[in-house]
Amino acid sequence: MNKIINKENLKPVLVLSVICIIVAALMGAVNMLTEPVIKDRNEKAIAESLGKVMPGGQFDGESDALKKDAPETISRVYTEKTGKGTVVVLVTNKGYTGKNIGFTVGIDTEGKIVGMQVTQNEESIIPSELKPGGSYGSHYVGAGAKDIAELVTGATVHFTEGAIKSALNDAFVYLGFAENKPEIPRDESEIFALAKELYGEGAENLESYTPTDSVYVKRVYKERGKDAFVAYAFTYSQYGHPEFEFIIKVDESRKVTAINKIVWKVSDPKPEWGYVPPSEEAVDAFFESFVGKDASTVSSVEIATGATNTAGRVREAALEAIEVTVTEKRGPAPRIIGIVALVLAAGAFVGYEIIKRRRTSGK
Amino acid sequence: MNKLVVSSSPHIRTDSTTRRIMLDVLIALLPTAVAGTVIFGIKALWVMLVCVGFSVLSEFLFNLITKHTQTVGDLSAAVTGLILALNLRADAPLWQCAVGAVFAIIVVKCLFGGLGCNFANPAVTGRIFIMICFATTVGGGMMPTVVDLASSATPLEIMKGDTVNGLPSLPDMMLGLRGGAIGEVCAIAILLGFAYLVYRGVIHFETPLIFIGTVFVLSLIISSDLTLSLYHVFSGGLLFGAVFMATDYVTTPITRSGKMIFAFGCGLITVLIRFFGTYPEGVSFSILLMNILSPYIEKWTAKKPLGGKK
Amino acid sequence: MKNNKLSIVLRGLIAENPVLVLVLGTCPTLAQTGNVIAALSMGIAATIVLVCSNMVISALRNIIPDTVRIPCYIVVIAGFVTVVQLVMQAYLPDLYEMMGVYLALIVVNCIILGRAEMFARKNNVVDSALDGLGMGLGFLLALLVMATIREVLGAGTFAGIEIPFLIVRDAAGVVKNSFTLPILTQAPGGFLVFGIMIAVINKIGPKKGEEKRKNFSCEGCPSATVCGRVACPENTELVTESDDRRDGGKEEA
Helix, strand or coil, rough: CCCCCCCCHHHHHHHHHHHHHHHHHHHHHHHHEEEEEEEEHHHHHHHHHHHHHHHCCCCCCCEECCCCCCCCCCEEEEEECCEEEEEEEEECCCCCCCCEEHHHHEEEEECEEEEEEEEEECCCCCCCHHHCCCHHHHHHCCCCCHHHEEEEECCHHHHHHHHHHHHHHHHHHHHHCCCCCCCCCHHHHHHHHHHHHHHHCCCCHHHCCCCCCCCCEEEEEECCCCCEEEEEEEEECCCCCEEEEEEEEEECCCCEEEEEEEEEEECCHHHHHHHCCCCCHHHHHHHHHCCCCECCCHHCCCCCCHHHHCCCCCCHHHHHHCCCCCCCCCCHHHHHHHHHHHHHHHHHHHHHHHHHHHHHHHH | CCCCCCCCCCCCCCCCHHHHHHHHHHHHHHHHHHHHHHHHHHHHHHHHHHHHHHHHHHHHHHHCCCCCCCHHHCHHHHHHHHHHHHHCCCCCHHHHHHHHHHHHHHHHCCCCCCCCCCCCHHHHHHHHHHHHHCHHCCCCCCCCCCCCCCCCCCCCHHHHCCCCCCCCCCCHHCCCCEEEECCCHHHHHHHHHHHHHHHCCCCCCCHHHHHHHHHHHHHHHHHHCCHHHHHHHHHHCCCHHHHHCCCCCCCCCCCCCHHHHHHHHHHHHHHHHCCCCCCCCCHHHHHHHHHHHHHEEEEECCCCCCCCCC | HHHHHHHHHHHHHHCCCCCCCCCCCHHHHCCCCCCCHHHHHEEEEEHHHHHHHHHHHHHCCCCCHHHHHHHHHHHHHHHHHHHHHHHHHHCHHHHHHHHHHHHHHHHHCCHHHHHHHHHHCCHHHHHHHHHHHHHHHHHHHHHHHHHHHHHHHHHHHHHCCEEECCCCCCCCCCEEEEECCCHHHHHHCCCCCHHHHHHHHHHHCHHHHHHHHHHCCCCEEECCCCCCCCCCCCHHHHHHHHHHHHCCCCCCC
């Protein structure tokens, strides 16, 4: 014990401790002087950026507590004090290079954007319009949750724009102006069963595919090697429920051979609109008249009366189904041939090397 | 008394000099260069002239300034310049081509000690440098001017979308009627060059064969699609890189099995980048990475001299 | 006396430039030379810390015992860096944002610790301050030169101001053509420019570089297996020098 605490060790420890205390005191003093300035500056910056996206708004610099299941893109939420709406600070990292992009958006009480500004961009490739403080946000003013998807801003980096729009959608959903709708409104196995029924013979070999760029057709059921298929199409109405769902069977020559309407739900018209919605029989007849049509003749299918907009969308969906293309899943045979070839070649190489080494070391 | 000359071996010499070998490579590159000019127009010729000119000029000036012996006469700078040019698009801005050529020769070759001391293929590194600096103007490929094509994407870009729709037919791919860099499109011209180089004994046939074969077999295994794999063999810079860039003497292993390992590694990395990476083309990167590994491959496969120590 | 004092300052500028000759403090050199403003801030901040810490350490040099000298130096340096950090955050927030984490990294900048170890603990306060000033200015100079090259050739701007013939804008102010090499503002370009600068300085500067080269042998270099120099027959100069050294030592029969 004595060996540790003796005169030789005491002095260095003492000196070091004294220096640490003095330096710590110095840093504390400077901190006391600069802290209020820093805090003030930060608050001013936040108030300024909030004011940019919600002009004339009053904020007290304190953000609201986030709801428990808030998506990770929502960083802070500020409720404007005079009831003008909410400002949401968003951060997304799904842009082109995966670095953070931060932006603030002001949304009024009716779900429309009143201002948007990019505040932070850590990406390594930044087009000039996406620089912090740039003019990118002005395109979004006045847009609501539904308008964002179609908005064309001319931004040159599309991946990043998709990430920004997706984060905006999160904000709308969080504030209650939009709902996260399920991708397909019906259970997959149910659709598969209906498709098998419609397809008829050979239904046990059906495989499901998801077309990549269609608006209405979300599933295609097809046998490998055959060209006939069953397509499932639907769309959501503006009220959040499916407007129509149907499955349609198309043969090798791209002609409709069968169709099965699953859902048709058009809202009942208000009396003052003064028109009669189509009857159940009229709707069924409309769907039936698709049978036998191909891509060129499908546009002639009409519904007897009313719901012309919905009928038009059904026609578009049917056309999309007739013309849909999917890449077939590949069989296992070529892969096995490849593996066998690789193993044989590797074996030949290793064998040749071993023989060579044995020959030289044997000599 | 007659003078007796005493000297050490070698006493029998072939006429194989660096210059002769480089000349053979230039001759082998000729069909590709001509095909490129025919398919892409006179712009291709300008790119080639600028690249070769600036390569030769930079090496000449460097040797002048640093008072080294002048090595421009061995034609290696010209070969580097031509290979670099054939890797670029025909409509690349000429100043960017010049910058790439200067970088390739001065930084990759001269600063490391000149021919024989460079750690990586100068043309490959130059091409990668240009691709990173000027991605928008030099990335991808230019469309041929001789024919009108339906789509404006190179075959590799189309295949990145995991489909064989919209690809030019295989005969078109072999003739070169597709988008891409100047030298990589015409498969027939490249194969002619390959045949000449093998006949002259300048390259061994193993490296290109194993490189291309690996790419074919691995893409067969990954995609299980015969057509796609065939297209992969003829797309991008694979044929050109395998024949002209993966056979460079300085940066590839000397030993035969080393060459085979090198070729396999190149093929593996190319396939990984093409299928799982974000770039549509992986040949340049794979050659560069394997260049860096070459000394270790050489050490590993070095032959022990007969009777030498273990 | 005056000559001596001046030579201390001047030595740090060129002959023993900390970045290009002593190759110290390379981390901020590579990271903060993407543009001139960042280089300027880093250079000035490092110089302030260097001068202050050199003075304090020199003043305390007889008090600090040998066994704990490194921790003491680091505490002093860290204290000064924190002070600079707080002041910047309060009064120069834009610069503070731009420097980011590299401001705090000045604590482990080899130049500061190196000069404290090599100079400040053996010399008086005034000399140490002058040495700190010289080294700091040399650091700043090297950073500025490198930042100028990287920003002008890499982004076409100087301190944020665009250079007209490198960036061509059309009538509406949209960039039409830019004759720049963007890779220079990124990491690989930084290494490239740094390496070329060291090569140039060692070639045209005072002969310190030559002596360094003669003292290193090829066998000891970690890149001996992959470098072409040892094997290149043209480079008789280097090969025979190390041969000389070998023969000068013990020789196996």
